[in-house]
Amino acid sequence: MLPSTLLKRPLARRLTLFCSLVFGLPLVSHANDLEIHGSNTIGARLAPMLMTAYLQQSSGTKVTTRPNGKENERLLLTSVDGKPVRVLVAAHGSSTGYKALAANRADVWAASRPAKASEIASLKARADLTSMDSEHVIAIDGLAVLVHPSNPVDQLSIDTLGKVFAGQIRNWAQLGGPDRPIHLYARDDRSGTWDTFKSLVLGKTYKLDASAKRYESNDQLSDDISQDPAGIGFAGLASVRDSKVLAISDGNAPALKPNQLTVASEDYPLARRLFMYTPGPETTAMASDFLEFVLGSEGQAIVSRSGFISQNPIAVRPEFDDSVPATFQRLTANYSRLTVNFRFSEGRTKLDNKAQRDLKRVADYLASERLVADDLMLIGFADQQSNELRAQMISELRALSVRKALQAEGIADVAYTGYGHYMPVGTAGGNAGKQRNGRVEVWVRNH
Structure with a gap:
């Protein structure tokens, strides 16, 4: 049977x-x-x-x-x-x-x-x-930049990280740490983790220094860094183990550590999708x-x-710093943010494959929490445009496209607005980094 x-x-x-x-x-x-x-x-x-x-x-x-x-x-x-x-x-x-x-x-x-x-x-x-x-997005991961727990350095920019792994910065003293040579740890050439790091951090500007020790295993790399006060490396979020995680900044965006909200929303500069094809x-x-x-x-x-970030939405009240405009803080004052961003196919207002599946996840979340469409607010954002009016138009159109898509899931007349090209989340990785700014955030009313 x-x-x-x-x-x-x-x-x-x-x-x-x-x-x-x-x-x-x-x-x-x-x-x-x-x-x-x-x-x-x-x-x-x-x-x-x-x-x-x-x-x-x-x-x-x-x-x-x-x-x-x-x-x-x-x-x-x-x-x-x-x-x-x-x-x-x-x-x-x-x-x-x-x-x-x-x-x-x-x-x-x-x-x-x-x-x-x-x-x-x-x-x-x-x-x-x-x-x-x-193409099936099965989880979201944050590429964690790891150092020894005793290392006093807490954050690095994407560009500085590139210089470190290219061997242009060779001593921790240059980064505000102790006078100690930097030891590099990296994944091997067959690894998607390496491909992601190469694309988002090294790009076409930097090349990995020959001194880097290469690994097939995320866990082994992290374990070795946790035993080396001079070490720095990168691994999947599930392999942090006993190492210390650095906050990473991208362009003018604030430095972020990988956590439930920053990784699930893909705002964290080194967030990545995990796939099964x-x-x-x-x-x-x-x-x-x-x-x-x-x-x-x-x-x-x-x-x-398992230690990765689920795509099941949850509501999180973000902690705003001084970089968040007062107008945005007022707009979201009575809301929490869902751990999902709707993103689009390159240069389009068409939702990508993950976003298509996220529509149902949002609908399921509302049903499980006994919420209705009036409890949601969509905020659209544009990547950098030539003028504010064009950016505002694009951000509103993106929010509107998600609103229409949710209506097909039975969630009608959701409130929406656009916030132009303000509050960027990154520029790293060339076009791929800029595209992260073109997004629609989902906010849910506090009860």
């Missing part, structure tokens, strides 16, 4: 999933029932936690984990009606996951960076990696069902427990 959790799913998908689980129908060319390849950031802890919970829910039986005989790989084992089910999670870096998906050796590609243009083009004949059918029409029933679980409220609760 099918477990009750499967019975709640659509009939066609339920039968296909059941057949692939029980009868082992060959849907891809590998020995396991499902394989996830790619990012160590995702594969070290998050993917196994998500898959374990999914298998327990789907099969109703215990899931065991054992090594695969290879470093950073593990097998998750369970059974459905006496038939064994095997899932492999291989965590060797984001680029390895893309190669495995392209070679038909993986069902799911875990990536701690978005797919590159070359990767999208290469798989175009099989799947559109930019579509909602293939599937091959569109070729996605197996089991992989599709797994992603549905991951993106739902139960999967996102597991994301939170």
